Structures are given as C-alpha cells and as structure tokens.
Amino acid sequence: MDRFKPSLEAELSKALNREVKLGKLHFSLWRGEVSADDLSVSEDQAFGKPAFVSAKQLSVGAEIWPFLMSRKLRITHLTIDRPEIVLTQAPNGNWNFSSLGGKASAPAAARAGGGPLDLSVKIVRITDGSVRLGRTVGRWKPRVLHHVNAEVRDFSASSAFPFTLAADVAGGGTIEVKGQAGPIDASDSAMMPVNVSLKVAALDLAGSGMNDFAPDLAGLLTVDGSGASDGRTMQVSGKVRRVRRHWIFRWITICGSTWARCSRVTCISAAQWRI
Secondary structure (H helix, E strand, O other): OHHHHHHHHHHHHHHHOOOEEEOOEEEEOOOOEEEEOOEEEOOOHHHOOOOOEEEOEEEEEEOHHHHHHHOOOOEEEEEEEOOEEEEEEOOOOOEOOOOOOOOOOOOHHHHHHOOOOOOEEEEEEEEEEEEEEEEOOOOOOOEEEEEEEEEEEEEEOOOOEEEEEEEEEOOOOEEEEEEEEOOOOOOOHHHOOEEEEEEEEEEEOOOOOOOOOOOOOOOEEEEEEEEEEOOOOEEEEEEEEEEEOOOOOOOEEEOOEEEOOOOEEEEOOOOOOOO
16 A cells, blocks of 8 residues: 555645645555655744644545545545644734645645645544644743644635634633634635634633733633624634633734723734734
8 A cells, every 4th residue: 555655645745835744655455545654744944844733643534535546646535543643823913824835834745736725625633633833033931832733624625614623721721712704814824714603711811821921910711702894804702601710811922913992802913813
C-alpha cells in the first residue's frame, strides 16, 4: 500500500498548498479507508519551521477503485486523531493558516496547486486534538485548548459548510462553537465569512491567561453569544450569565475592537481577527 503514499501526499499537498508527509499506510477494502500512522502538514515559511499540524493518525475514506485504477483521490471522509495544531498570528494580524490553499508562502513541492483550495469532503473530523494559539513576538501567553473535537460536513472551499467544535480550555473552562463558515477566500483563508453561536462555561480568566492584558481581572466567566463575519468585519453579541469570585470592570480587547459591559457585550469593526 505504501507505493500509493507519494500519490496521496502529492494530492493532499496540492489541495492545501503545504507539504504533507504521511507515515506507514494501511488499507481496508471493506471500509473503503486508507489510514496513515502519522501526519505532518508543514508551516507557512513566514512563520518558521515547526509543523502547522502533526497527528498520530490520519484516516481517509475514499472511493477506492478510482484511487487504485487511476490514482484519482475522491475523499468521502477524513478523520485526524489526536492532532497538535499550532495557530500563530503575526504582528500585522495575519495568521499562519491564511495561506492554506493559496499561493502565499507555499513550499516549492506544493506550489504546483497554485489556485484556490481544490478539495471537497463529505465529513471531516478532528478527535481529541490540541490547539495552541500564539503570536510571533512579545510575551503574550499562548492560549491552549485540550480535548478538541470538531466536525465539518459537506466541506467545499467554494461554498458555506456547517461545523461544530468543543474543547476544554487549559487553566479552566469549556468552549462550544457551532455554525457555518465559507466559502474560503482564495487570497486569505482567515478572511472567510463565518456565522456562529458560542457558549463558554466556567472560563477561568486568570488560569487560562485570558487576563494578561488586565492582570487584576479574574473570575469564572460564562457566556452565551453569537457572531457573524463577512470576512473583514466581525460582529459579536452575547450575555455574561454568571461570574464567580470577583469581577473588576475593565475595557476588554477582542476581535480587534474594544468592549466592556458585564451584562451584555458587543464587538464591531474588526479589520483583522485578533486574540
């Protein structure tokens, strides 16, 4: 089965416009599935050397006969098990995932793809993952999400697709997000339209590092809200339903805008997504 690995790596690299490396392949004809022991997706060259995504296992459900006979990859489902995902933001507001599927900062091996992300998948799942959100400069404490479980259905770069995400916040708290995203902007994947509902439960502001801009802001925060973005402007509204320990009234920066109200929050006019 490993003789098909270069073809599978090339197809995934072309779609993502990033170099993709796979471990030993396993094939199940009964399930119509190809799995790899390891997965590595390279980082945008502007952000350094570490992998953008690494995972213990990748399972790809595909239409087997087209793959075996003509090496055409028609994916029905894709599951990434226990991935470690690094999301990094540069001082200019750009993200390391902005160039996915585009032309910017792509490795030579993958640059042949050239245009927008050319990939459609019925179901994409991430199971028990870890996401680290950071910046390239400064002493800003990275945010870390554990036990990340996400699902995307009917994924296509050219249309909107539904998704769900649930995760534990390192330091205390949980996050649940569901909604629709897309289509993906070919020039900057971070600028795709999004409509979401958001639930945050028992978020420890100090323990999670969310209060690094205001160290005397502390407590457990529960939020029920929603947001919409056209890719350039994000509007977020929601209610703070419960705060324990102590709350100190502060201006809070989110999504590039400033807001602060203990009972209701609104975020508007975000030229760039910021965390």
